[in-house]
Amino acid sequence: MNIELLTLSKVTSISGDSGDFTVIIKQSPRFVDMEKCIACGTCAEKCPAKTSDPFNEGLAKRKAIYVPYAQAVPLKYAIDKNRCIYFQKGKCRACEKFCPTNAIKFDETEKDITLNVGSVILTAGFTPFNPDRFDNYQHAKFPNVITSMEFERILSAGGPFAGHVHRLSDGKEPKKIAWLQCVGSRDLNRCDNEYCSSVCCMYAIKESVIAKEHLGPDFAPAIFFMDMRTHGKDFEKYYERAKAQGVRFVRSRVHTITEIDETGTLNLVYATDTGERVSEDFDMVVLSVGMEPAASAIEAAKTLGVELNSYQFVKTSNISPVATSRKGIYVAGALQGPKDIPQSVVEASAAACSAGISLSASRGTLVKDKQFPAERSVQDEKPRIGVFVCNCGINIGGIADVPAVAAYARGLGDVVYTEEPLFACSQDAQDKMVEVIREHRLNRIVVAACTPRTHEPLFQETIRNAGLNAYLFEMANIRNQCTWVHSGDKEKATEKAKDLVRMAIRRAMLLEPIPSLSVNVNKSALVIGGGVAGMTAALSLADQGFSATIVERSGNLGGSARDVHATWSGEDVQQFLKDLIDRINQHPLITVLTWAQVVDASGFVGNFETRVQAGEKTHILQHGIAIMATGGQAAVTDEYLFGKHPAVTRWHDLENNPEKLTDAGSVVFIQCVGSRDDKRPYCSRVCCTTSVSQAIAIKEKQPDTDVFILYRDIRTFGEREVLYKKAREKGVIFIRYSLESKPVVTETPDGLHVRVFDPILQKELLIHADLVNLATAIEPSPNADIAAFYKVPVNAENFFMEAHAKLRPVDFASDGLFVCGLAHYPKSLDESIAQAMAAAGRAATVLARETIQISPLVSQVNRDMCIGCGLCTEVCPFGAIIQEDVDGKGFKAKNISASCKGCGLCASSCPKKAIDMLHFRDDQIVAAVCAAV
């Protein structure tokens, strides 16, 4: 309720400064009254005007009045003026005639809305590269050459072909599909984009794997690529799994696509590593198109007056990754640079944090909480059930006999009122429901309509408006689970609807009010780790007014950034680090404990207690949230004479000892040392960029020094690709090797010899190296203790595991705990900073409150029945049920309701059935089941 959604709108002007901007928004008319539209779909059914559907990439048709997709928010229809027959020819108005709620407003006009805001966040996104502008991709010409976005829609169960993968030319299932990578990326030949779009390798693998699931074991996918860039968390494992599942990876750029027969089969011509020309036929070709800033996004950026870089992405620096050139305006997502979903979500939270810092003096001034009337006590009342059987227009009423279902319900015990609204969810029906509940003193409500997934919250709010507890409510889904699937048999559909309603009523009879659950919030934070991530997180919290304690294991702040000279785009890291440490030391809300370690922790969101040992002293810290920023380091190795020969170094050893380089005639960098192998099956993400940057620096200083980079795939993702190009221009020699034939470094009287097999020349090369620098894997600091204290998971490689790989990249599954920096996964400085700010932004959503509401649908132990076996504690993923020693009674289970997610694992594992889930008690479920059979 504190987010106001303005659809069909764009920013037309901005004035003022950070803290006080005036923005004018132009809102185009929807021609449909959002208050009245109930999204029944009658209008679209009757609309005679069909047009290409952009949501389905033009592979399907939609009507001129439409919702963009079935799950759209807001779920309200809109009229496409350019396609509407009435607007184009002056006649029709079919939608208006058939709309049951009179929601069509043909006379609606464009309007200007003036907003006063303290800050702006620009998240206007990207557009997929359009391959039609170049004929070599043949997308416009051949029906079986499609883009990856089109293929997404083809794969989708909700897409134009219901997930049935087939060729557009003849409808046949493809046996062979080729994916062509880097379409519109890493290519300047045809004025495409020189940067890497970062996401295409991974989505191509995903599409090929899912296509294989759809099409079966005989389906043969092939991905044609230059470098496979699976640099994200768990991406490398997905790549290896795809290979094992039969996805073929071909390192080659296809130069010619031709159509060879009238059915549309395609021939690709490409060259292998050894220069051999291959001609191969495929049923379909998917172009892995890259990302570009959307034209409308560029326009919005220009309107807001923020600077763009040479690729038209919004300009930012690596040390403040979401700040634009204009104070008070922030950027996040693919408009900042090409990136994937998790990184976009990280930046979204980081930008929210930045805006929160600039506006912290006004936090809470403009938001409001919804007020409900006092709850009526129903404890001593006999159930008085009201049943509302919805017609949902003709969705239900057209199939099932709704009056018969309502009459049947009236005959069941405790039902004192029934009604058959046309649309139970419409505003007038909701208002009436409130009146009826009051008038008939109803104390349990059953709505037989659609799905509780979308509509339960709405009805719960309605009954709360009538003074009832939200949990005295039950829904029977007689639309999705009945009339939609049994539309061919009206009689049986009516019978099934009666069954579903009877089940809901029996369960409703046993429903009980459940009081809301809230906990107080301690407004201070604990940050574990004093590197850049930890310091940035602490500072971002303190700047919002929350106190923070940093627990640092060593004697100094700074972490692994202490070894780094410059970011990949050239900012001075040591200066940045010095400034950051100064700000930490001067901030009145930040306490730093060095030589300190967490030795124990307990509690839950809003109320943690952590014991920290700092030298001789033990600190007991009370805090509302905790951020894990424990960092990582470059691994040591016993390969390539590391530790045995002084000329073999790793990572920043070379740039930190520039004197070593002075007389060097040749320097060899070896990549993937201990990464992407059996022991560490992940890519360390930043090593390619680091070695390439160092190689450029050497070449710039000493152009005569030979510099070699021995690599497996060069992963200079995003705009870092420019560095790769620059290194090649400066004469850095790149030689690819494979895991099966690694380079060999030997010591000879003549100096170091590096032998490596060159796959292009098909020959072993011998390089006389004065210096060898190894890009060893980045591994996390030991996290086992921290993980055990706070009951948070780590993955197989000991990186902390976030709640969701895509959508919750800084949260742990347990509330109030967050992760950032190298402890989560190897990442560059800008990414660590963004994630640390994101962790602070997410933490602020907890710390900003006095109390937090928690879902009260939690586990409840009956301690009289509990035998203290501890099975529930064992299975609980959230640490929400513990064993307590009760005097004279032994161990008994105890709920920590604030941590409980209501998953029910404890209840189902309890051998004594001593645990019930509120609102889903055994007797409530059994009553519904008994009513069914």
Added chain:
Amino acid sequence: MSNKTPVGSVLVVGGGITGMQSALDLADAGYYVYLVEESPAIGGAMAQLDKTFPTNDCSM
């Protein structure tokens, strides 16, 4: 910004996954949010995706 108290609301331009996350975080942290989207519905490019790796979850 001078010394006066800033306005406690934020404009988010773009209703894709990024804009939605920013808007939710800000609203949950005590700021009023205007979320501006040029199309009739929020969701952005992610809504068009079939599934997402590595879990192959449905994007919806």
